[in-house]
Amino acid sequence: xxxxxxxxxxxxxxxxxxxxxxxxxxxxxxxxxxxxxxxxxxxxxxxxxxxxxxxxxxxxxxxxxxxxxxxxxxxxxxxxxxxxxxxxxxxxxxxxxxxxxxxxxxxxxxxxxxxxxxxxxxxxxxxxxxxxxxxxxxxxxxxxxxxxxxxxxxxxxxxxxxxxxxxxxxxxxxxxxxxxxxxxxxxxxxxx
Amino acid sequence: xxxxxxxxxxxxxxxxxxxxxxxxxxxxxxxxxxxxxxxxxxxxxxxxxxxxxxxxxxxxxxxxxxxxxxxxxxxxxxxxxxxxxxxxxxxxxxxxxxxxxxxxxxxxxxxxxxxxxxxxxxxxxxxxxxxxxxxxxxxxxxxxxxxxxxxxxxxxxxxxxxxxxxxxxxxxxxxxxxxxxxxxxxxxxxxx
DNA sequence: CATGAATATGGCATCGAGTGTCATTTGTCA
DNA sequence: TGACAAATGACACTCGATGCCATATTCATG
Numbered sequence: 001x002x003x004x005x006x007x008x009x010x011x012x013x014x015x016x017x018x019x020x021x022x023x024x025x026x027x028x029x030x031x032x033x034x035x036x037x038x039x040x041x042x043x044x045x046x047x048x049x050x051x052x053x054x055x056x057x058x059x060x061x062x063x064x065x066x067x068x069x070x071x072x073x074x075x076x077x078x079x080x081x082x083x084x085x086x087x088x089x090x091x092x093x094x095x096x097x098x099x100x101x102x103x104x105x106x107x108x109x110x111x112x113x114x115x116x117x118x119x120x121x122x123x124x125x126x127x128x129x130x131x132x133x134x135x136x137x138x139x140x141x142x143x144x145x146x147x148x149x150x151x152x153x154x155x156x157x158x159x160x161x162x163x164x165x166x167x168x169x170x171x172x173x174x175x176x177x178x179x180x181x182x183x184x185x186x187x188x189x190x191x192x
Numbered sequence: 193x194x195x196x197x198x199x200x201x202x203x204x205x206x207x208x209x210x211x212x213x214x215x216x217x218x219x220x221x222x223x224x225x226x227x228x229x230x231x232x233x234x235x236x237x238x239x240x241x242x243x244x245x246x247x248x249x250x251x252x253x254x255x256x257x258x259x260x261x262x263x264x265x266x267x268x269x270x271x272x273x274x275x276x277x278x279x280x281x282x283x284x285x286x287x288x289x290x291x292x293x294x295x296x297x298x299x300x301x302x303x304x305x306x307x308x309x310x311x312x313x314x315x316x317x318x319x320x321x322x323x324x325x326x327x328x329x330x331x332x333x334x335x336x337x338x339x340x341x342x343x344x345x346x347x348x349x350x351x352x353x354x355x356x357x358x359x360x361x362x363x364x365x366x367x368x369x370x371x372x373x374x375x376x377x378x379x380x381x382x383x384x
Numbered sequence: 385c386a387t388g389a390a391t392a393t394g395g396c397a398t399c400g401a402g403t404g405t406c407a408t409t410t411g412t413c414a
Numbered sequence: 415t416g417a418c419a420a421a422t423g424a425c426a427c428t429c430g431a432t433g434c435c436a437t438a439t440t441c442a443t444g
Binding site for chain 3: 237239
């Protein structure tokens, strides 16, 4: 079992992320200092930076937690399924997170969109997903000198379609149907 | 005509970028301070930050300079040309930059790849291209509730294919034919 | 060419992110 | 309970980034 020490660590990491995001949304990213995040929890700035490499990372803590799950999901897709469809189906599984708390998801998307530093970070994290998923996908493709590149292009395309759909949905304040929009974005990429 | 003042400004901006990149390549991004960049040119740190918002920006100064050119190139593509092909042709025009100085291009790509902060910045700049190009492309698409999204997906896909091809080329130290590789990447996206 | 307005620069002070170090506290396990 | 390992806090420090103001440079006009 996990043990008290490990449990406390995960809890603190989670709390730091929660408090941080709340403050960013309420008062803006730049105007919120690390001390502001740490104070309500009675922790020190030094501890904060043992849990997160940068201030930006608190916004995308959940990205890291999902990486393994995504990889597993893609691995579990039926062997005969075409590669692009497998990646699309994998990404679709993420939508439950947006469904779970639409208001927060939209606020978070807006926060990211309006903060250049966060835009960069989100892409940086996305690049990690890309690399991991492409590594899985490669094994599905016929051997060739360029199958690594092909895997990367397929994953990157699906991911780009996905994020643009989510972004559009958030810009519209959730007025449209997210699932349908993502589906359309996937279809757009398929029929270039 | 430009005037002395304007000419000096552009020259200094160019010099700052050149010296900065050189030092980053030679001694690493994190270990090079802004003072290190500014010293050989006899400028002050304060002046540096009047030319570049962040230290990262010196690496991507040429991105900004190319934005208008890219937009114009896309606008100039024949009206009947399918949208994806128009974007691909537009991006192809960038390859002359990589041909012009292959060694430096490869070194720069490596620098970016190995520096997380620069990875984020490069995506951030790419996102600007995406937005600009998508805005142009929209006018080529049939009116519909989702044509904005469709334009974004098309542009993002082409751009992703392009950068992954360049990246692969740089990883291989320029051993493969860049033009052919980019062409293949474009084809991979087209035939998902 | 002289002169005053507009603009670019440098120096200074300041804030805050991020890191190294070490003493102290807290969880673990025999 | 006592010893060991791991987590934390406090402190000092570096450096990116910004506001402020005095100085220097360019430009437009007479």
